[in-house]
Amino acid sequence: xxxxxxxxxxxxxxxxxxxxxxxxxxxxxxxxxxxFKKIGNPQEVVLDYNTTILPLKKFFLPPxxxxxxxxxxxxEYQEPEIESEPTVFFGIHNYELxxxxxxxxxxxxxxxxxxxxxxRENNIFIGVTYTPDDYHFAESVGxxxxxxxxxxxxxxxxxxxxxxxxxxxxxxxIVSQWSEFLxxxxxxxxxxVHFKNKLKQSVAGIREIFHGAYNHPVWKxxxxxxxxxxTCNLVCPTCYCFDVSDEVVxxxxxxxxxxxxxxxxxxxxxxxAGGEAFREKRYDRVRHRMSRKFAYIMDDRxxxxxxxxxxxxxxxxxxxxxxxxxxxxx
Amino acid sequence: MGKPKVAFFDFTSCExxxxxxxxxxxxxxxxxxxxxxxxxxxxxxNHGEDYEIAFIEGSISTPHCVERIHKIRRQAxxxxxxxxxxxxxxxxxxxxxxDQDEVREAVYGNDKYLFPSIKxxxxxxxxxxxxxxxxxxxxxxxFKRVLSALLTGKIPEIPxxxxxxxxxxxxxxxxYDYGVVCMGPITRAGCRAACPTNGHYCYGCRGLVPDLxxxxxxxxxxxxxxxxxxxxxxxxxxxxxxxxMEEKSYE
Ligand code: SF4
Ligand code: SF4
Ligand code: SF4
Ligand code: SF4
Ligand code: SF4
Numbered sequence: 127x128x129x130x131x132x133x134x135x136x137x138x139x140x141x142x143x144x145x146x147x148x149x150x151x152x153x154x155x156x157x158x159x160x161x162f163k164k165i166g167n168p169q170e171v172v173l174d175y176n177t178t179i180l181p182l183k184k185f186f187l188p189p190x191x192x193x194x195x196x197x198x199x200x201x202e203y204q205e206p207e208i209e210s211e212p213t214v215f216f217g218i219h220n221y222e223l224x225x226x227x228x229x230x231x232x233x234x235x236x237x238x239x240x241x242x243x244x245x246r247e248n249n250i251f252i253g254v255t256y257t258p259d260d261y262h263f264a265e266s267v268g269x270x271x272x273x274x275x276x277x278x279x280x281x282x283x284x285x286x287x288x289x290x291x292x293x294x295x296x297x298x299x300i301v302s303q304w305s306e307f308l309x310x311x312x313x314x315x316x317x318x319v320h321f322k323n324k325l326k327q328s329v330a331g332i333r334e335i336f337h338g339a340y341n342h343p344v345w346k347x348x349x350x351x352x353x354x355x356x357t358c359n360l361v362c363p364t365c366y367c368f369d370v371s372d373e374v375v376x377x378x379x380x381x382x383x384x385x386x387x388x389x390x391x392x393x394x395x396x397x398x399a400g401g402e403a404f405r406e407k408r409y410d411r412v413r414h415r416m417s418r419k420f421a422y423i424m425d426d427r428x429x430x431x432x433x434x435x436x437x438x439x440x441x442x443x444x445x446x447x448x449x450x451x452x453x454x455x456x
Numbered sequence: 457m458g459k460p461k462v463a464f465f466d467f468t469s470c471e472x473x474x475x476x477x478x479x480x481x482x483x484x485x486x487x488x489x490x491x492x493x494x495x496x497x498x499x500x501x502n503h504g505e506d507y508e509i510a511f512i513e514g515s516i517s518t519p520h521c522v523e524r525i526h527k528i529r530r531q532a533x534x535x536x537x538x539x540x541x542x543x544x545x546x547x548x549x550x551x552x553x554x555d556q557d558e559v560r561e562a563v564y565g566n567d568k569y570l571f572p573s574i575k576x577x578x579x580x581x582x583x584x585x586x587x588x589x590x591x592x593x594x595x596x597x598x599f600k601r602v603l604s605a606l607l608t609g610k611i612p613e614i615p616x617x618x619x620x621x622x623x624x625x626x627x628x629x630x631x632y633d634y635g636v637v638c639m640g641p642i643t644r645a646g647c648r649a650a651c652p653t654n655g656h657y658c659y660g661c662r663g664l665v666p667d668l669x670x671x672x673x674x675x676x677x678x679x680x681x682x683x684x685x686x687x688x689x690x691x692x693x694x695x696x697x698x699x700x701m702e703e704k705s706y707e
Contacts, residue, residue, distance in 0.1 A: 156627075157629045157633075158633055158634075159629055159633070161627050179624070179627045179628075179629065180624070180627050184627070189624075189625035190625065350669075350671065350672065351672050352669065352672060353642055353665075353669040353672040353673055353676075354665075354669065355618040355620040355640070355641035355642075356617055356618060356620060356624075357620050357621075357624055357641075360620075360621060360624040360625065361624060371613070373601065373604075374604055374608055375604070376486060376490070376601075376603060376604040376607075377486045377487070377489060377490050377604075377607075386625075387625060388617075389621065392621070392667070393616070393667040394617065408667075408669065441624075441630060443620075443630065443641055443676055444641075444672055444675070444676050445676075
């Protein structure tokens with residue numbers, strides 16, 4: 127089979143074509159960094175980026191979302207209509223999609239979260255290779271840069287071009303519409319990449335590390351530097367905790383219940399009715415986050431709930447690094 | 457049952473919070489349907505002494521303030537502190553870092569003995585405060601939420617997490633990436649990260665988070681090359697009463 131490629135300068139044309147049929151979401155620059163955004167002008171799309179401020183989860187689990195509206199007097203309620211507009215997520219790194227797959231596991235196993243799952247319908251993912259920066263460590267958590275699981279199309283960068291691989295029927299369909307932008311591809315390897323950030327040990331057996339680590343000094347040491355701002359959780363592609371609150375509009379019977387991203391690093395998160403807090407000590411909370419990522423939950427293939435995107439390190443103003451903490455244990 | 461009677465009182469402040477309430481134009485008529493306002497110096501002239509809910513603006517900074525606030529507390533079933541000055545002492549408390557006699561002299565000159573004053577304190581330093589609506593000025597949306605909760609018999613909730621949480625939810629670039637020191641990580645949220653969203657660092661006007669790790673905050677600020685003096689000033693802007701910069705304790 128002869129493989130196909132697209133030149134970098136043809137990418138906006140390919141995106142334009144997608145836009146005719148789909149909502150297209152892709153990374154665009156924001157100041158010194160990047161964000162995922164609905165694309166207006168296809169020229170905005172960047173394919174060389176380290177990572178975005180927030181992960182893709184914001185489209186499926188928005189930071190703040192009404193889950194039910196009600197009328198107190200009439201004792202009626204309605205769940206909001208959720209549209210699942212056909213959407214192409216373009217230029218996505220593989221750890222990013224792995225994050226979504228972890229959320230699928232969390233929201234789709236046991237009690238199913240319809241609000242989340244509805245938004246996961248009609249999604250198409252087009253992946254792209256990336257060069258790890260100082261923070262990515264995806265390889266250490268079982269996500270090498272050539273892992274293409276979940277993608278419909280995967281773009282591999284070489285010499286100002288991208289090799290185009292259609293991996294599903296939906297993907298093949300799109301690639302066939304791109305034919306006028308494609309050329310023959312001479313490149314059939316995978317780029318050699320080096321991760322500067324790493325775990326000392328790969329994920330196999332990592333869960334066991336936590337068995338004897340409950341009183342390890344690293345929790346207290348780390349907690350001295352942490353001011354529990356919650357950033358590490360909010361920016362994490364696999365964190366899904368939310369707080370639920372009710373609000374009745376002043377002077378009416380109309381109310382709404384919403385959910386808002388929460389973080390286990392914040393003291394109030396562990397508070398229950400009566401004011402008892404389960405993890406009052408900051409080091410309890412630090413340990414909890416790491417344990418949630420690497421010990422408490424694994425998906426059905428026994429992979430941790432950390433995809434090595436490095437966001438929690440990159441964006442922690444106190445310079446706390448999940449790899450440093452883990453490496454102290456390993 | 458009649459409408460609850462509500463009173464507003466101002467202490468040492470710029471009265472900006474009361475004025476910002478008047479900006480609730482669209483909602484003011486609704487609010488007046490729900491409560492009787494019996495005392496509100498900025499807006500009405502009759503001064504009722506019979507009220508259930510007292511909203512207090514301003515800090516307690518003279519012996520006379522202390523007397524007045526006790527009297528209000530005896531009357532009101534619910535006392536709500538409005539805005540930074542009432543909630544934490546706010547800007548007024550900057551003067552607590554100076555010698556109080558010097559402060560009086562600077563303001564009143566030779567008449568300083570005619571105007572006794574004390575350190576500027578939060579209302580809760582003097583009497584029990586049931587709820588607070590933080591901010592400089594207070595946030596109108598939050599005022600409505602708190603009032604709505606009080607009138608429906610719910611406990612008004614204000615965020616205890618940090619401004620960063622709201623700032624991240626908006627996907628702002630972090631000012632620290634530009635070398636700018638921001639009080640967001642240790643400041644109570646609820647303003648929808650108003651300052652960072654508009655490109656300015658957070659001053660901490662909503663007060664510090666209840667679960668403060670001051671040493672961590674100092675270490676970060678030092679790393680970003682603020683001198684100890686500059687760090688103190690960042691804290692003192694609104695939070696003088698809550699930071700003893702000398703004290704060093706972890707956990
Ligand atoms: S981002 Fe950093 S300082 Fe903030 S809670 Fe997480 S580890 Fe602590
Ligand atoms: S824990 Fe940190 S590195 Fe791991 S997925 Fe979450 S944000 Fe990324
Ligand atoms: S418990 Fe903490 S680490 Fe786990 S999903 Fe919730 S916020 Fe994230
Ligand atoms: S700009 Fe300030 S509030 Fe926003 S994330 Fe950075 S430190 Fe937090
Ligand atoms: S960002 Fe900080 S200073 Fe600005 S309004 Fe919010 S709490 Fe006040």
